Amino acid sequence: MNRRQFVTGLGAAGFALLQPARMRAAAPAPPVAIGRCKSYGDEFLASAAKMFDQLGGLGRIVKNKTVTIKINLTGDENTRQGYLSQGRTFWTHARTVGGVIHLLDRAGARRIRVVEGAWEWPASLEEFMLKSGWDPNLLLSAAPRVELLNTNMPYKGKKPYSRFPVPHGGLLFPAYDLSTAYAESDVLISMNKIKEHGTAGVTLSIKNLFGITPTTIYGNKVPVDEPAPRPYAGRTDIGHLGSRQPPKSSPAEKDPTSPRQPGYRIPRIIADLAAAVPVQLAILDGIETIAGAELPRLGTTEAIQPGVLIAGTNAVTTDAVAMAVMGFDPLADRGKAPFESCDNTLRLAEELGVGTRDLSQIEVLGEPIKNVVFKFRDHGGRRRWALPGAKWPA
């Protein structure tokens, strides 16, 4: 089932959502591939190609399709972990995107779009990359028919935004208004690094979807009635804090009396998005990343080299395997690492029928988990970064 079919009809997963008590058993459990990889050059390309083959081949997923790659360029473009570039520490690495574009083209993808809604960025994605010292030509020259889109901005055309209802009615919002680029997409690929996260426990393929919410609708300072013509600020007020609602033109929260805590809200928004806008291919970069937080924090984060790649056709199963690789238990409840201050996003997404987080049900291809475990909590400062309200346990 591709996105168009999903959005217009809802499928078996949507039906299963009507029965939350049985969700874990009902949630899909496709396999996940793990590969060792220590560098971003040819080794990445070879490792990724091998893993995609293990998953049944890219052509099966992308041939003649419009493929959208959601990358992760979170935070401020002028911040680095030490002297290291963002791509080596907390952003998707440009070479991994270029490599995947090349493989997608070879597999017959009809059109490839690289998307991100970075912070409050008001201009093109190319421009954001240039500001950051990230060469967009690495992507644009990797294959023909490559586009870069800042999905913070209204999509060009008659319909700037499309509505994506959340199956089962949604956990926080019943539906999300997103760039029409996502509605035009047949295949969504989520590509980012494996990291810890202050209000979601981990940044993995599901968390990456938070950035698809346009800041013209879900950003601070947006108008009361209609989307802003251009982004002004990040997503803290509507997303993390719930201190206001989106413009009236978009669906409001289901329950305005629900907790106004980032650790409650962010996991639910992410799970909603994972159900409303399913990821068909998750590619997680653990070649180089940071431990301690999702963004560089002096005294908290540390650059690390786990040397691993993880990929799967289901965001939750892939994230569950990635959590295990990071030394975490994907079944952990709130209060246990890495969810000390938030709900387990994977659990919420699982309950929405997106996929299982139960490792016993997930076939791992390639390297066994135990061979590549890299315990994130052995690295970085003890004071993990978190928004107000999130506390490190005594």
Added chain:
Amino acid sequence: MQFENLVPLRWPSGPLEIAMRAGSKSFDAQVQQTLERWHDPASLGFLKDSSIDCIAISWAAGLPADAEQQRTAQPLIDAARSRHLAVVGWVDGKADSKAAIAAAKAAGLTAVALPGEAPDTDFPVLAWSDRAAVNWDSTAPVVVIGDNVWPGVSLAAPGADASAGPTGVPWLDSNGWYIQMACARLKAPLWVTFDPPADKGAIPAESYVKAICDSEAAGGRWVIALDDKLRADLAGGNTARWKDIASAAGFFKEHAAWKAYRSLGLVGVISSFTGTDLDLTGEILNLMARRDLLFRAIWKSRALEQPFTGLKALIYVDSELPDPPLRRKITEFVEQGGLLITGAAWGKTGQPVAPAFATQFDLLTVGQGRLAVARNAIDDPYQLAIDAQLLLSHGRDLVKIFNSPSSGCTRYTASPDGRTAVLQCLSYADRWRFGPRTIWLRDGYRSARLWTIGAPAAAMQGQPAEDYAGVEYHLPENAPKSYLALEFARKGRA
């Protein structure tokens, strides 16, 4: 007397200063005692071995205390002269300027600083005024401009964040933009005056250093003014805070040559820089500086004689259109590949093109260049600064600084012969939560040296940026945060 590279220190002392401050909220017995002690020649002692070579003493204010001030200041003046210090007499608005000059001459002062037009005299008169009344054609040996701000992260601005993280954009108070603009017009060296915030008690030495750097990096010189507590400390022999201040002042005296360097900024802002035009263009300069969008201020009256060499964009948003010759020159700049950002009154010529982002400008191609014409009246300089940066494109950036919170007012300049370039980086942050800084430069150079206040130059090795054009310099983790400079030697030249 050469005024070119004097380092002045405001020297409030004596009966006139006491009379002017008496009754003010900050005046008390201790302040009075300090003002008295600073009138004593012995108080000059802390200047020994410092780069301060000029003191600016209160001289006349049209008050009864003027005469006593001038009489009792004589020992101080004599002692200063014997230490080879220049002494400038500060004359306030209501004083009889001719009498003040005559008294200054008799007392052996080096010069007086007078508000308004200087009377016809052979005695050196520094032209002193607030921003609104500057005589831009002044032939005075030094032009002194008041009405400036204390540089730093502003706590008064709405939404200001004292922590000043890089993901936020806290408001910064800086005089850098104004000084750059003024220096582009003045023939004489520029001194600026401003006082430490009166309600903040003892100002940290670090704040003084920032104040010095903010003025110096832009090409001006601050008439250093100390807070009451620091002056009391110095009178009592406590020089702890003073050492860093003196060191910063000395650093810039040693690098006075940098003041003659020209901006390598890619955006030229053409304006009359007066009246309501200044309200808009001044704020545009201020916000461009805040965003590290390197600029060159071009006075409209001189725009015809200045080449636009090196510029990629011009901003012209004055209320009145330029005269035909200047308009022709600007149009030629556009036709040859430049970008003009301007108001609706300019008119729209050329082929419309769709801008890549939501902007207040209609974009047209003209010849090989582009014309961005505002659809409506331009009333938001912040948005204009953002749009200018995007229209120009970050693909043209010359400098990027990573891990530098609350930076701004970065200056990138080159010597007149082009053999040397200097990048001066400032940060106004009070707290620092980020790792070591990386400076990226588009230009490649033969060699680079890191200059920091109070330390010898250190050779820096650049390295190619990963997957991007340009060269990166990794600053040492312990490099000072408020200010540093990288000096480059051009490739292929001695």
